[in-house]
Each structure stands twice: as C-alpha cells, then as structure tokens.
Amino acid sequence: MLVLARLIFLTVAAGALGVTPAASQLSWERADSPVVGPENGSLVVVGGAMRSPELFERFIQLAGGPDADIVLIPTAGEEDDYDNSYRGLEAWRANGARNLTVLHTRDQVVADTDEFVEPLRTADAVFFFGGRQWRLVDIYGDTKTEEELQKVLDRGGVIGGSSAGASILASFLVRGDTSGNDIMMGDHQRGFGYLRNVGIDQHLLRRNRQFDMIEVIEAHPELLGIGLDEDTGIVVRGDRFQVMGPSYAVIYDNQSTTGENGKFFFLSSGQIYDMGERQVVQPQPLQNVEQRPWPN
Secondary structure: OHHHHHHHHHHHHHHHOOOOHHHOOOOOOOOOOOOOOOOOOEEEEEOOOOOOHHHHHHHHHHHOOOOOEEEEEOOOOOOOOOOOOOOOHHHHHHOOOOEEEEOOOOOHHHHOOHHHHHHHHOOOEEEEOOOOHHHHHHHHOOOHHHHHHHHHHHOOOEEEEEOHHHHOOEEEOOOOOOOOOOOOOOOOOEOOOOEEEEEEEOOOOOOOOOOOHHHHHHHOOOOEEEEEOOOOEEEEEOOEEEEEOOOOEEEEOOOOEEOOOEOOEEEOOOOEEEOOOOEEEEOOOOOOEEOOOOOO
16 A cells, blocks of 8 residues: 555656656666665665755655655664654654654664554654764664564665765665764674665765775775765665765765776766666766776
C-alpha cells in the first residue's frame, strides 16, 4: 500500500506540473539490481545546513506527500533530551510536512525494545539530523532500531540525513572519531550501510574539506567517496543519484583522474551519477575526467 500510495502521489504531482510519469524526476533510475544503493526505497543525502525548499519538498514527495508519516532522529546532536517541541521540526512544518514524530534515546537498551521502535514500524520516511555521527552508531547500532530502519527502505520508504545524518547512511563512517571531527578514519568506521562501499563527507566546500577524502580512498581504494557541500544533496534510487541544490557533489574514485593528477571531480544540480558503474550518466562524457587510476 505504501508503494502504491507513493506512485499515485507522484502521478498526480506530475500531472499537476503538466508532465507524464515517464518524464518524472525518478525516470533516470536504473532497472537492474543495485550493487551500491538500496534495492528498494530512496535516500536523500544532504551536506549540512539544509535550507533549500526543493530538498524538503523532494523528501516529502518521495515519502508520499504532506501527510506521510515521517520520523525525525536528532540523536547525533548534543542534547540529552529531544521531543516534539524540538526546534529542528520548524523547517519541516514550514515546508508542508504534517505528520512528524521525534524518536530519540541515549540508552542502547531502550533502542533495542519493541516499544521504542513502534513509530518506525509504520513510518513512510526517516530523517537524521546533524551532530556527531558516532552517537548514532553507539545508540542504534545492532539494535531493533537499526533493523526497523532497514525495513523502512525495504518496504519502499525514504531515509535521509543532513551533515552527520548524511555520513551515517554510508557503509564507511568518515569523521567518526569520538575525539573530534577532523579525523577522517577514527575509532568508529561503520555506518548503517544503505550505500555499500561508500564514504560520505559533508560541509565540503564551506569548510574547505575538499581534499580530506583523498586519504580515505588511498587507504581503502575499494570505496567510492562522495563529498557534499552545504544545502546540496543527492537523491538516490538504486545505484544512481541525482544532485540537487545550489552547490556541488564531489566524486572520489581512484579510477577516475582529472587533468594531470586530480583526484576528484564536481557534479552540479541535475547531474546524474551511477555508483555501480562509477560513471556520469548525464551529461556524458564529463569534461576533463578520464578513466585512469590515480597517480601514485
């Protein structure tokens, strides 16, 4: 029913805009079984400081519309207690979301109970706020909460996050050290793995972090690195994503070199990338990017 409701909503929304479903913004997803992204559902991954209405609107649209059941998780933040008065809900309400539930605990034992995870069992979507991503692992890793989060995707729902909430969605957790966020490969390296063999960095250009992911890929050459600037994100369906927002997504693939020895390249709003094939889908070819290994 969730998937059917979402398809009906997308069809109506597309008709209101004067386009057919075949020309909708999800028409670029690849049909075969994904090897990197989720088999079902969608991800909305934002590089922090999420302000653009289009990002909120896309998430809400994918969830099923303004009345979708959206669970918001602020546990990466500093506070001990969060509830439905949390200020972070204001922007979601301002952008049309009507059915919001805050889910939070600092106790892993609580996170492993049926009572705590009950809101996730009926959720259409889940969103992780920013802070320190290791807190999400410490509290929710290997619990019923983590199991129910996966089930949201399995039944066709949406999971998203901004800043720390973006990094946690990947399999490799960058900036996961408890002593500080300037350590790229720290004492926490396991994310929730909705993007397999991927590491995600955030606040990229705003904080001059564009070179930091290189050391991660050099140490773990099997990984695909994705960097996201503030208020800019990617919408993931299967192995493909589309960039949204005013700034850039940055790709770190040790088999793609720019110029003589560059180790990353930029994607802007609307561009589509295939994480399984590790190539740009639109536009193709990308200027000044060659399929050759990074120089030593």
